[in-house]
Amino acid sequence: MGLRLPSLQALLVFEAAARHMSLTRAALELNVTPVAVSRMVARLEDALGFQLFARTKTGLALTDEGAKLHVAVALGFGQVSDTITELKSRKEESETVTLSISSGFASQWLLPRLERFQHAFPSVNLRLQVMASRLYGPLDGADLGIRLHKPGSEHDALCFCPELIIAVCSPGYLAEHGPLDAPRQAGGHTLIHLEPTTHTWADYFELTRVMNHASAKHASYSDPGLALQGAMLGHGALLGWLLAVAAPLNTGAVVPASDRLVETGCNYVLECRTREPSGSVRKVSQWLIDEMRAELAKVAPILASLERIRSGALN
Known part of the structure; x- marks a missing residue:
């Protein structure tokens, strides 16, 4: 049975927003507008059925669900990045x-x-x-x-x-x-x-x-x-x-x-x-x-x- 996951693009946007704790800084990193980041996060929350961020007077804060998801997403993306780097290095070394x-x-x-x-x-x-x-x-x-x-x-x-x-x-x-x-x-x-x-x-x-x-x-x-x-x-x-x-x-x-x-x-x-x-x-x-x-x-x-x-x- 295949895994049912949100879109990778949505998870990527969420990871950047959670890491920076700022929609604006996430938008700068991803080269999009803050509005686009906000909409993507909202669509992800709708798809998941729970909130990822709490909007406070001082800015963004991760909910408990959001914090757990961020750890998992960051770990997953990190492993993918490390694997790609290793594969590229291995290919280059055996060239x-x-x-x-x-x-x-x-x-x-x-x-x-x-x-x-x-x-x-x-x-x-x-x-x-x-x-x-x-x-x-x-x-x-x-x-x-x-x-x-x-x-x-x-x-x-x-x-x-x-x-x-x-x-x-x-x-x-x-x-x-x-x-x-x-x-x-x-x-x-x-x-x-x-x-x-x-x-x-x-x-x-x-x-x-x-x-x-x-x-x-x-x-x-x-x-x-x-x-x-x-x-x-x-x-x-x-x-x-x-x-x-x-x-x-x-x-x-x-x-x-x-x-x-x-x-x-x-x-x-x-x-x-x-x-x-x-x-x-x-x-x-x-x-x-x-x-x-x-x-x-x-x-x-x-x-x-x-x-x-x-x-x-x-x-």
């Missing part, structure tokens, strides 16, 4: 956050931090959408994604990392072959190419005026993560984007292969799929930004030792 990133960034920056991420967000399931190509275009269903933006994007609140291009190699490769700026006569260099890319070795040599590369050998990769792995293993020199090489530069897995870097003026920005992301997505995005800021601060002395060549024309 899956999808991140769209490059393979180089995933393998060299994010995966070594995965344990720290899981400690910070024990109930968030992280799903990676790894892109082997350049970081352009829509997020395609991902909640967050790193994308390359034009100059001026450094003012974006979610600006993640500047686009700096650095020739890198393993310490062992550098010891054997010397820097690109002054290669040793025996053997020459091996240049690792990434295809497709925004800046090629030809672009780099034109910008930096490094000329001693005529005898270089060549190796090509279509995946940035594999190309960076090849450079770390000593297979050659690679044009590395700071987004992916900041971490291996800081650990010493790679070192600059030249005393010059290319600064495009563009920036990698952490994009959100919606204008009103969930609490988990907001927290994850801030965690990623804070972690990258710490990484960039650590790599800053290495970058400061290199000459910056500015170019925005090749993007």
Whole structure:
């Protein structure tokens, strides 16, 4: 048998009036007129068959019946509110956050931090959408994604990392072959190419005026993560984007292969799929930004030792 209860709207109005002991203050809270509150309370009293308020010279006073009903209604609404809050919190805590990133960034920056991420967000399931190509275009269903933006994007609140291009190699490769700026006569260099890319070795040599590369050998990769792995293993020199090489530069897995870097003026920005992301997505995005800021601060002395060549024309 179903419960026969007054309308929830009437009980809500009664609870506000009883809590404030004022029709006027209840009306302000509910964004209605005091007359509307008074009429709703009167209809509720008619439906129940007993008075809820006694009208005195000093204002409202709850009757015995009204006081008992107020305790029950306040308790009921409170439990409903607490349950809704708990359910929302549980849903947010168990949320899956999808991140769209490059393979180089995933393998060299994010995966070594995965344990720290899981400690910070024990109930968030992280799903990676790894892109082997350049970081352009829509997020395609991902909640967050790193994308390359034009100059001026450094003012974006979610600006993640500047686009700096650095020739890198393993310490062992550098010891054997010397820097690109002054290669040793025996053997020459091996240049690792990434295809497709925004800046090629030809672009780099034109910008930096490094000329001693005529005898270089060549190796090509279509995946940035594999190309960076090849450079770390000593297979050659690679044009590395700071987004992916900041971490291996800081650990010493790679070192600059030249005393010059290319600064495009563009920036990698952490994009959100919606204008009103969930609490988990907001927290994850801030965690990623804070972690990258710490990484960039650590790599800053290495970058400061290199000459910056500015170019925005090749993007």
